[in-house]
Amino acid sequence: MDDLGIDIIEAGWPGSNPKDSEFFKVVKEVKLSHSKIAAFGSTRRAYTKVIDDLMMKSILDSEVPVAVIFGKAWPLHVKEVLHCSEEENKNMIADSISYLKDHGLEVIFDAEHFFDGWKESSSYALDVLRVAYESGARTVVLCDTNGGTLPTEIREIVRQVRKEFKGPLGIHAHNDTGVAVANSLVAVEEGIRHVQGTMIGLGERCGNADLTILIPTLSIKLGYDVLKGKAKEKLKRLTEIANHIGDLLNVNISPSHPYIGRHAFAHKAGVHVDAVLKNPRTYEHIDPSLIGNERLLSISELSGRSALLYHAEKLGIKISNDELIKALREIK
Incomplete structure (x- = not known):
């Protein structure tokens, strides 16, 4: 902290x-x-x-x-x-x-x-x-x-x-x-x-105001000068520090926790993935890198061509159109 x-x-x-x-x-x-x-x-x-x-x-x-x-x-x-x-x-x-x-x-x-x-x-x-x-x-x-x-x-x-x-x-x-x-x-x-407030909302009964939500909201959304004017630099470690605190206390952070959760910037539906790959602003309220988190594109029965092509390119795999169609059929 x-x-x-x-x-x-x-x-x-x-x-x-x-x-x-x-x-x-x-x-x-x-x-x-x-x-x-x-x-x-x-x-x-x-x-x-x-x-x-x-x-x-x-x-x-x-x-x-x-x-x-x-x-x-x-x-x-x-x-x-x-x-x-x-x-x-x-x-x-x-x-x-x-x-x-x-x-x-x-x-x-x-x-x-x-x-x-x-x-x-x-x-x-x-x-x-x-x-x-x-x-x-x-x-x-x-x-x-x-x-x-x-x-x-x-x-x-x-x-x-x-x-x-x-x-x-x-x-x-x-x-x-x-x-x-x-x-x-x-x-x-x-x-x-x-x-x-408290990190990850820890506290009596239902917890206290969660600093991992409050700080980025005050800084990124509302433009307040927080963390002694070093918010842009400090917030890049927010997800890392929050997870470290969770590990120390043996507290599991919900995947859907705002800002820092593993699924906070996860996209599953084909139309979402396609849009995010074209422009992340379509389905993301901020750039996840601002708070040290990362984008996650899932492969599921809801996936479309864009998600498969993205992961194939990421893994260095060249895939033909026929192979792509076959893979989609197997997934769905």
């Missing part, structure tokens, strides 16, 4: 389990050319002192330059999960951010369940954003944690938030309704410039 040019790699939750704690010890020795490693964590616990909070201590002990902490923006969670007052929840956010900031860390604040919170109490959700920003958060992230908010809602809510809140905003979308990428794109169109 550093090679790809991702700005911040949220690497785990120190103190939550031995594996993550060990990771932060090891990653200190890894030399990165671009990315910053971030530690994830929650705000301090309710009705405790931030200096005594073990999670805060674990983040500091990880010795990272960036902390990403989440706090509640939905009164339902404040009452029924944290069992504290709305005012105490805001104090927890303020104390945690200012404490980490005072210890030299950049702090990104994830306003958890922001969109559900907005629907219940927009005034309280906005108060949470203001408290986080005024306490020193460099970016305040609007989280669709349940993944149930639709793009039309995202657009309208982000638009309203930007009228009321002037600090830097981010978007964090889950894919429970299959629109995490769409929600992120809508948020960007409404002015958000910090986008959180």
Whole structure:
């Protein structure tokens, strides 16, 4: 991901389990050319002192330059999960951010369940954003944690938030309704410039916004300057890096995965193959080489002359018209 040019790699939750704690010890020795490693964590616990909070201590002990902490923006969670007052929840956010900031860390604040919170109490959700920003958060992230908010809602809510809140905003979308990428794109169109996501859409439940779709869409389709202006160069490795991550995690990437899937630029029907060989734009929305993928022309019962001639030429085989007709009959 550093090679790809991702700005911040949220690497785990120190103190939550031995594996993550060990990771932060090891990653200190890894030399990165671009990315910053971030530690994830929650705000301090309710009705405790931030200096005594073990999670805060674990983040500091990880010795990272960036902390990403989440706090509640939905009164339902404040009452029924944290069992504290709305005012105490805001104090927890303020104390945690200012404490980490005072210890030299950049702090990104994830306003958890922001969109559900907005629907219940927009005034309280906005108060949470203001408290986080005024306490020193460099970016305040609007989280669709349940993944149930639709793009039309995202657009309208982000638009309203930007009228009321002037600090830097981010978007964090889950894919429970299959629109995490769409929600992120809508948020960007409404002015958000910090986008959180995961490679190949990994994440809780149905996953998070998929960076392997988001990044090329933002760059190639919408013309945004991503990956520090090196998108044209970096995106050529997107398919390779995505498959490498899949291999490391033992996760099979769907052949039909947009952009990076093996079948993303595959053509089977005879009329499609014939047209693509004449002009790829007829059935391909981008040149697959832009993202390190390749065109695949299949031979099947739907194939026509063009597909057979293409593969024969590729293999260096000279084939007569009679041989071509015979081969097509056998295939069909």
